[in-house]
Amino acid sequence: MADKSRDISIVVVGGSYAGAAAAKKLADLSKKGYTGLKVTLVDEKSHYFHAIGFPKALVDAKYAAKAFLPFSAFFENGTQHQFINSRLKSITDAHHLELENGQQVYYDYLVLATGGKAPGPINVSATSKDEGLAEIEQLRVGLQDANSVLVIGGGAVGVEVAGFVAATFPQKKVTLVHSGKRLMPTNFRDGVSNGAVAKLGQIGVDVVLNERVELPSDFGHSAHVGHKVLRGISGTEYPSDVQILAVGFKVNSAFLEPLESKTGSLLHIEDGPGFIRVRPTLQLDSDSFPNIFVPGDANDLPMTAKYGFKAEMQGGTAAANIKKLIDAGFDQSFSESEDSAIANAPALGKWSDMVDAIMVPIGPDLGVVQMLKVALGGSGIANFLVRQIKSKDFMLWMRKGYFPNKQQTSGQ
Ligand SMILES: Cc1cc2nc3c(=O)[nH]c(=O)nc-3n(C[C@H](O)[C@H](O)[C@H](O)COP(=O)(O)OP(=O)(O)OC[C@H]3O[C@@H](n4cnc5c(N)ncnc54)[C@H](O)[C@@H]3O)c2cc1C
Numbered sequence: 170m171a172d173k174s175r176d177i178s179i180v181v182v183g184g185s186y187a188g189a190a191a192a193k194k195l196a197d198l199s200k201k202g203y204t205g206l207k208v209t210l211v212d213e214k215s216h217y218f219h220a221i222g223f224p225k226a227l228v229d230a231k232y233a234a235k236a237f238l239p240f241s242a243f244f245e246n247g248t249q250h251q252f253i254n255s256r257l258k259s260i261t262d263a264h265h266l267e268l269e270n271g272q273q274v275y276y277d278y279l280v281l282a283t284g285g286k287a288p289g290p291i292n293v294s295a296t297s298k299d300e301g302l303a304e305i306e307q308l309r310v311g312l313q314d315a316n317s318v319l320v321i322g323g324g325a326v327g328v329e330v331a332g333f334v335a336a337t338f339p340q341k342k343v344t345l346v347h348s349g350k351r352l353m354p355t356n357f358r359d360g361v362s363n364g365a366v367a368k369l370g371q372i373g374v375d376v377v378l379n380e381r382v383e384l385p386s387d388f389g390h391s392a393h394v395g396h397k398v399l400r401g402i403s404g405t406e407y408p409s410d411v412q413i414l415a416v417g418f419k420v421n422s423a424f425l426e427p428l429e430s431k432t433g434s435l436l437h438i439e440d441g442p443g444f445i446r447v448r449p450t451l452q453l454d455s456d457s458f459p460n461i462f463v464p465g466d467a468n469d470l471p472m473t474a475k476y477g478f479k480a481e482m483q484g485g486t487a488a489a490n491i492k493k494l495i496d497a498g499f500d501q502s503f504s505e506s507e508d509s510a511i512a513n514a515p516a517l518g519k520w521s522d523m524v525d526a527i528m529v530p531i532g533p534d535l536g537v538v539q540m541l542k543v544a545l546g547g548s549g550i551a552n553f554l555v556r557q558i559k560s561k562d563f564m565l566w567m568r569k570g571y572f573p574n575k576q577q578t579s580g581q
Pocket residue numbers: 182183184185186187188211212213214217220221222223224255256257258282283284285286287291292326421424464465466467475476477478479480
């Protein structure tokens with residue numbers, strides 16, 4: 170085995186579900202004899218935002234304030250690891266990248282966990298906590314003043330948002346319009362979808378299926394406050410005072426451009442959301458960059474893998490594979506001779522999407538669940554499970570464990 174205590178620089182870009190899991194596992198290695206290993210976490214945001222809790226943050230200002238955790242508290246005090254608050258501009262070559270603040274950063278291994286953006290404010294786009302809170306607050310005030318709310322998109326996010334809005338503001342008319350013939354992702358059972366329709370109905374949400382709302386070209390990627398009449402392709406008009414888009418998703422891969430020019434091949438898919446191509450080991454799909462891993466929403470694994478908990482699992486797989494390469498001395502030989510390093514690289518673990526599970530709160534009291542092949546849609550057991558496990562704080566408590574530097578977490 171190669172010398173564990175040698176200097177190794179690992180850069181993780183993006184500190185959300187995938188990146189945080191990878192960075193934490195890799196930083197922990199420095200307590201296990203890998204004394205020269207340094208993890209640098211880079212994020213354009215100063216704070217991690219718990220996107221999973223957005224439906225609750227939208228209607229509960231106190232919770233929203235708690236859902237932002239400062240990256241300055243991510244690494245324990247007194248370690249060699251560091252957080253840089255900047256945006257990745259470009260990956261220059263297999264060992265260097267450039268940040269928007271002008272810094273050039275060297276890496277032996279790179280984890281690209283830059284995810285994707287759903288239309289903001291659903292996926293808070295602000296880069297500071299104050300601006301992020303203001304973004305959510307503006308929508309919350311709009312909801313308070315509205316008589317009617319239109320939610321577009323009946324995946325899990327649209328169902329949760331419509332449910333929390335309707336349960337919090339029972340006097341308002343809430344309509345959920347979905348282009349599919351059933352709610353929720355298609356890999357889940359009919360029982361989950363039917364249960365969601367029934368439970369949304371219980372709290373007064375009108376669910377419209379098989380309908381595509383035509384969005385004006387200037388609609389942008391955002392929720393809108395202000396009266397609008399949108400039309401469905403069926404010809405039906407949907408007047409509302411607030412419109413929330415829970416559809417659309419875009420991946421940024423512009424920073425790969427120098428690598429794409431060098432290799433003369435596209436490392437991302439041009440169509441659709443623009444996913445970054447990966448191998449089952451989560452390495453970038455190129456023989457030239459075996460030291461770059463892309464876990465989480467940014468990669469081109471199937472849409473059924475686009476969940477926070479799966480992003481987190483992929484972050485773990487990427488970290489475990491990097492450890493295997495470190496143990497085999499891959500970074501040393503890769504710097505000397507790329508071809509022979511690749512020829513002698515150890516076999517790496519492959520990520521496989523084995524868990525099909527979903528837990529969707531519909532307001533604080535109701536919800537639907539599927540675990541493996543068992544769908545608990547319309548049942549009271551589903552309500553009980555969702556209340557016990559998710560609706561109270563959307564599992565924010567689990568995320569707090571990632572931010573051990575308590576002194577800095579409190580009050581920020
Ligand atoms: C409202 C909502 C509710 C959801 N509910 C659930 C749920 O209940 N359960 C579930 O499992 N999943 C849920 N999801 C999906 C889940 O949030 C995503 O699958 C998850 O966020 C993906 O994690 P990620 O780490 O891959 O990327 P992201 O969460 O997208 O994070 C990417 C990170 O990279 C940073 N970044 C991006 N580009 C750059 C750059 N160029 N330079 C520096 N930093 C950069 C961003 O600031 C961000 O911190 C929900 C999503 C939404 C929007």
